[in-house]
Amino acid sequence: MSRLGLSFIVLVAWTSAFASPPQHTEVESLASPPTPFAVLREHVVGDVHHYRFDIRVGSTPNAIVRVHRVVRERAPWRSRSPTHAIMLLHGDFANFVTNFVPTLGNPASSAPGLAPYLAARDIDVWGVDRRWTLPSANGDISDLGEMGVDQELGDIAVALAFARATRPGDDRASSRIVLGGFSHGGELAYAYVAAGGRHVSALAVLDAYYDIAPEHAELRELACANAAAGREALAQGVTDSDNSFFIELGTLARSAPQAPSPVFSGYTNRGALLAMNGLTYLLAPYTPLYHLSAPILDAGGNVTALRESAEDDVSAWFASAPPHQSLRETVELDEIWCGQTPRPELANIRVPLFYLGAAGAFGDYGLYSTTRVSSTDVTTHVVRRFGPERVAEDFGHGDLLYAADAPTLAWQPLAAWLLSH
Template identity: 25%
Template sequence: MFGCSTDEEAFREIDIEQQQSISFDDLFDKLDRIPNMIVSNNESLKDALKDSRPGDLIILAPGIYDLPVSVGVNNLSLFGAGKIIIKNPKDSEGSIFSNSNVQNLNLHNVKLENYSDSPEIKQLQFDTRRNKRFISYTKEILAGDIAHYTFSVRLGNKDYDYVNIHRLIKESSNTLGEVFMVHGANQNFTDIFLRAGASIPSETTSLPIFLAKSDVDVWGIDMAWTRVPEKTTDLSFMKDWGIKRDVQHLNKAMKIARIISGITKQGFGKMNLMGFSYGSAVLYGAAGYETTINSARRNIKGVIPVDQPIKYSEEYAASRETSCVRGAEAANAIEDGTYFRALGLSPLAQLAINDPNGVSPAIPSFTNLQFILFVGANTYALGPSSTPTWHFVAGVYNGPIPVDLNFTEKERWLNLLADFDSGPYMPFQILVDMFECECGEKATFIDQNLEDINLPILNVSAHGGSGESTFLTPTLTSSSEIENLMIEFFPDNPELDFGHADLFMADNANSVFWDPLRIWIQSH
């Protein structure tokens, strides 16, 4: 049996022998745009039709929908992701249209029963030429039995209107929970989640593989700015690329993920959303935006912000003031015609690998290796940071300069920086949006609906990263279920404690963070 409803009286599953399951290629050949809503049971169908707008495209999960429905807008399209029957339970046939002025209901894989015929009910027409697709994909097998799909998705007609969607799944078993991940600044899904500096990703080095091995359906995104080629010289198109644009892309990517999950028999339901660092700002912006739209248009059922506040308590007033200054600096950079931030650490990390004892071109009093370890363990000493002791990875010291790393193998840290797979350009407008939100002197897209968010929250932090500064933000929502998970080994010495990137790279990350995360995901 196959279906996704809990309403057993009104929604009936279709026997697997009768199920005409739609394939990837059939789906991608026919869809010419990203659907507006996804329906998986009677209640969500009623909700979707009630909120539908002219021209909307609605995807329906396979099944028999026993209920009277009414279409009240023009040019509505219903696309069945398999065999769909919408059956009017009334004794006599009735019109599916709410009034005679409604025109053009377009159907694909959808059969209406006990509704009167109408010339306005038509079959969807498709342009099935492959070059018209808005999506393509590749597949590889990792760690023996984990399928890693990468979907390239075109979201518009302009240059660089593309994102990547990743999926990792153990295809030999049914999934138990799902999560959609948003990466941090100046990185992509592969950089920090999938490989995180490991030469060969495995369940001990890769969070997505660890979760997939435990039957979690893992999804993620590479934002459009990560796909801008390094050779690009004119970056003026990036001037207005901010958090709102990334939230819009995330919304579409999560819809695609839910559809693919559904047609591969893992359910069409909403997903847990995890955002790391900058990704937490995207997460709060997305969850806040969804409070302004109908439930049928939403994708998120729970949120997992990781090591990033978007609001500071009075205890962290200095951090808030720092954000005000950094926001103004980023805005000035845009005004002066610089539209992106590039870290430029990859060449320096390559030097640390190939010539560790050579003189660093960044700080001549350091060797190449010392400088890269200092960047990781003493990040707070190199410029303004979220907290006074904020660092990427915890160090081991013999004097003021780190000689090794405490929780993460130094080779992984070097490889992470040397092999960044993401594009080198992160829009300054994103930083303006983030810092203005943290500053708090004006309302932003990120926090304008913060107080209306009413979803379960697992707030994760590293004591040597953003730590307790993250505790305030979840309390500013309307959530009745907030859990804080702070990774801490040195309560009195945050400068030596678990760092921002240790969460994904440390030798013990799978026990102190990944497994508690798995438990939370599989219970929500």
């Protein structure tokens, strides 16, 4: 049976379950483990609630499409019916909750979250977790090696079909959904729409590139080298690009900030977290001065504090990372950037496109991809505080999600575009 067919069978289970909804107003889990369908509901803020649906799509340990919805309710288990909707894809070392509803993370963050912000403005927010986010630290990862881009694009299709079928209304054409993605989630969103984009009405990419401009050949060469090294590791049987590095940085910065860091010699745990966020390009030069969080730098170029995002929110982002991540996915996404293997072409994209960049991260480097699509409706917005001479201190990648001013500088332009599309 196809996964799309299964998604509509699951819809029947959803409809039956909600015909007589439970009277709980907090977390409600209807099945554990989720076979073939489970739903969880939890309060976020005001009348905004978070739903999570686990749809089993196969027999392997992690063959589950985990779909999220953040929406206003008119009564318990009775959502409102926003006209506009978006499906958000998370980035690395994260899942939908930790990227977009961080107050529900573990540890919880005080950052209000993009998804509740949009939901409060009557935008129906959906999301889907990649399968590598599901297993616990000691969980079964025997199917991790299967978790590549093709599987992920299939899971996105299932999630979109489920969301469209669940949303009210008889006009299925008008119920199509904007597909959005942050970081590598943005690269996957590009790939999905370029490969056909079923169920998608428009595309919103948050700080990512897909095609690398010819004048930035060094970035393409880096992607090719990373892809080759990853392929060699896969050939040796490695499947887990685990997130213990991020978890340890975040956890230690929270529990013992002034203790010596076991990760970065010569730093305290707090200093290690600051350096990783503010000087990310030293380990991951996706752009020449790429950083996760805008730093405040001293005269020697050391990070003394974070300029935009609270340290507690950033450490929670790191500490709440899923334990595992698919190496195969990492390799295949690098191969897309490398451009040396067959891949969906951006010229196939004809739906409206919104690009939201961070000046200190992918930023302007992501603009080239927007020129490669065939759409005649392209809007770009790069959040920046400073001129090019201070890009090392400017708005960072994660600041789009966690900065105090993200609602004004990043989320409001996105919301306005969504409400007009």
